Amino acid sequence: MNAPLLHTPPPPTGYDVDRVREDFPILRTRVHGHPLVYLDNAATTQKPQSVIDALVRYYTEENANVHRGVYQLSALATERYEEAREAVRAYLHAQTPNEIVFLRGATEAINLVANSFGKAFVRAGDEIVLTEIEHHSNIVPWQMLCARTGARLRIIPVDEAGEIDLKQAAEMIGPKTRMVAFSHVSNALGTILPVAELTSLAHAQGAAVLIDGAQAASHLAVDVRRLACDFYVCSGHKMYGPTGIGVLYAREQWLEDLPPWQGGGDMIETVHFDKTTYASAPAKFEAGTPNIAGACGLTAALRYLQTLGLSRIAHHEHDLLEYATARMHELKGVRIIGQSTRKAAVLSFVVEGVHPHDVGTLLDQDGIAVRAGHHCAMPTIEHFQVPATVRASFGLYNTREEVNRFIEALARVREMFLT
Amino acid sequence: MNPMLSLYQEIILDHNRHPRNFGHLDPCTHQAQGFNPLCGDKVFLTLKVGDEGDEIREIAFEGTGCAISVASASLMTEALRNLPVEDARRLIEAVHELIVGGTVPALLEEERYARLKALAGVHEFPARVKCATLAWQTLRAALDRKTQEISSDPRS
Numbered sequence: 001m002n003a004p005l006l007h008t009p010p011p012p013t014g015y016d017v018d019r020v021r022e023d024f025p026i027l028r029t030r031v032h033g034h035p036l037v038y039l040d041n042a043a044t045t046q047k048p049q050s051v052i053d054a055l056v057r058y059y060t061e062e063n064a065n066v067h068r069g070v071y072q073l074s075a076l077a078t079e080r081y082e083e084a085r086e087a088v089r090a091y092l093h094a095q096t097p098n099e100i101v102f103l104r105g106a107t108e109a110i111n112l113v114a115n116s117f118g119k120a121f122v123r124a125g126d127e128i129v130l131t132e133i134e135h136h137s138n139i140v141p142w143q144m145l146c147a148r149t150g151a152r153l154r155i156i157p158v159d160e161a162g163e164i165d166l167k168q169a170a171e172m173i174g175p176k177t178r179m180v181a182f183s184h185v186s187n188a189l190g191t192i193l194p195v196a197e198l199t200s201l202a203h204a205q206g207a208a209v210l211i212d213g214a215q216a217a218s219h220l221a222v223d224v225r226r227l228a229c230d231f232y233v234c235s236g237h238k239m240y241g242p243t244g245i246g247v248l249y250a251r252e253q254w255l256e257d258l259p260p261w262q263g264g265g266d267m268i269e270t271v272h273f274d275k276t277t278y279a280s281a282p283a284k285f286e287a288g289t290p291n292i293a294g295a296c297g298l299t300a301a302l303r304y305l306q307t308l309g310l311s312r313i314a315h316h317e318h319d320l321l322e323y324a325t326a327r328m329h330e331l332k333g334v335r336i337i338g339q340s341t342r343k344a345a346v347l348s349f350v351v352e353g354v355h356p357h358d359v360g361t362l363l364d365q366d367g368i369a370v371r372a373g374h375h376c377a378m379p380t381i382e383h384f385q386v387p388a389t390v391r392a393s394f395g396l397y398n399t400r401e402e403v404n405r406f407i408e409a410l411a412r413v414r415e416m417f418l419t
Numbered sequence: 420m421n422p423m424l425s426l427y428q429e430i431i432l433d434h435n436r437h438p439r440n441f442g443h444l445d446p447c448t449h450q451a452q453g454f455n456p457l458c459g460d461k462v463f464l465t466l467k468v469g470d471e472g473d474e475i476r477e478i479a480f481e482g483t484g485c486a487i488s489v490a491s492a493s494l495m496t497e498a499l500r501n502l503p504v505e506d507a508r509r510l511i512e513a514v515h516e517l518i519v520g521g522t523v524p525a526l527l528e529e530e531r532y533a534r535l536k537a538l539a540g541v542h543e544f545p546a547r548v549k550c551a552t553l554a555w556q557t558l559r560a561a562l563d564r565k566t567q568e569i570s571s572d573p574r575s
Contacts, residue, residue, distance in 0.1 A: 353436075355485035357458055358427075361547060365423045373458050381459075387483045388459050417432065417486070 034367030042393035105246035124150030184216035189338025190346025241301030245294030255281030425540030453557030460484035492554035
């Protein structure tokens with residue numbers, strides 16, 4: 001056990017978490033008479049004042065529809081929207097802003113790829129390879145594609161630590177594989193997947209790669225060119241930005257090759273009843289008025305993350321994970337689910353003799369917000385043969401003091417149920 | 420009372436630790452499976468109703484769930500034994516009123532049902548209401564759909 005870790009101060013990263021917390025007004029909330037301890041960051045993150053201000057500013061001073069009007073406001077709204085695309089390009093290190101498509105979230109982005117890529121490239125007998133620890137959003141769209149086309153799913157298993165079995169992956173990814181889709185970070189366990197290895201295996205067989213970055217993009221520096229993936233998806237609201245805005249990155253050639261998914265305004269070049277021609281990407285994939293305010297909020301969120309520095313955020317969160325893991329080991333009857341040596345700041349666990357929902361309700365009484373359930377990853381939870389888990393997931397504003405409150409509350413839960 | 424203590428009363432914790440009538444009846448006359456997809460709670464009920472179809476002779480449950488759902492199912496099986504089916508239906512409504520409506524109906528003031536009042540605390544926890552009502556909704560489904568024939572494995 002890492003006993004010395006418990007009593008040493010955090011390493012001098014120059015990361016002032018108290019100062020950071022002041023940026024998040026919701027952290028001043030009290031829940032059941034206690035200061036809120038928000039440990040459900042894998043579900044959604046809280047928003048800094050700069051993001052809230054960006055939304056208010058947009059609706060107060062800049063609101064108009066984009067890509068339409070010749071008047072000043074519309075031009076301004078368009079500028080803000082395209083600024084967001086450039087901000088995402090820079091954040092993900094894409095080649096050009098044209099590789100960035102705005103959608104409602106990571107789920108919609110995966111659905112777009114499953115539909116458009118599926119229509120163009122997937123036929124009966126082809127294979128789509130996933131891992132056993134995917135979120136439902138990276139399972140169901142592929143299942144639906146298989147049902148439409150007669151393709152079949154193959155699932156790379158994980159071991160007891162929650163790590164991908166790369167040997168099995170190498171056996172499964174073969175000449176019939178059209179797409180290999182996997183998370184960058186598992187939402188239920190926190191495992192950081194071997195994305196470079198999986199991508200190489202896929203590309204060696206001529207298969208495309210989609211990485212679900214919903215859990216990664218606010219915790220790790222993401223470089224889509226270094227990852228060499230074909231598609232990368234993420235959600236604004238898990239990156240301290242607003243809900244309802246998400247991103248599909250696709251290598252430029254793909255966006256030209258893929259057929260559009262939804263039809264409507266903004267995605268066309270010319271429309272006649274006998275023939276319609278489509279706009280080029282990314283507009284081709286953005287039918288209808290987009291979430292302009294969300295895009296403005298996302299720009300603010302990415303600027304916020306870049307100002308704090310992703311490596312410093314990752315360092316801070318890793319420190320919290322190590323500290324919380326060590327303190328969890330002090331508690332009797334607590335089993336951590338997912339013990340990969342490479343993990344993001346997610347602690348999934350079960351308390352012997354106490355159902356996760358009861359743990360969640362009892363922690364809530366102490367103002368501590370955690371998730372209890374299957375985390376939209378039923379196959380992951382089934383693998384570990386538990387009905388559900390409790391999940392504490394840490395963000396850039398959490399502190400060691402909050403970890404202490406969480407551990408103390410957890411100790412009381414066991415006491416109440418088992419004595 | 421502290422809402423936490425009213426939710427997790429000793430009787431709830433006790434029925435969670437030691438669920439009554441846990442298992443399944445084979446053969447049985449009625450059965451139903453209840454599932455809460457939001458949280459994964461499962462309950463499987465088997466009943467033996469008397470020949471004239473008028474009285475619950477035996478009832479058992481199995482499944483997995485939180486303390487609230489297990490205790491609710493366990494308390495339910497205790498209350499139902501030797502109860503006419505029509506009374507069981509009235510009891511389902513009364514418990515629904517207790518948990519969802521937040522008021523104690525007259526029926527639950529009767530001595531034989533008094534223990535069910537321990538479920539009243541759930542009303543203060545909207546996120547947990549479905550945990551407490553799952554067993555009772557499953558009972559309603561079981562009573563509505565009589566098992567065709569006594570099967571060797573009611574789950575098959």
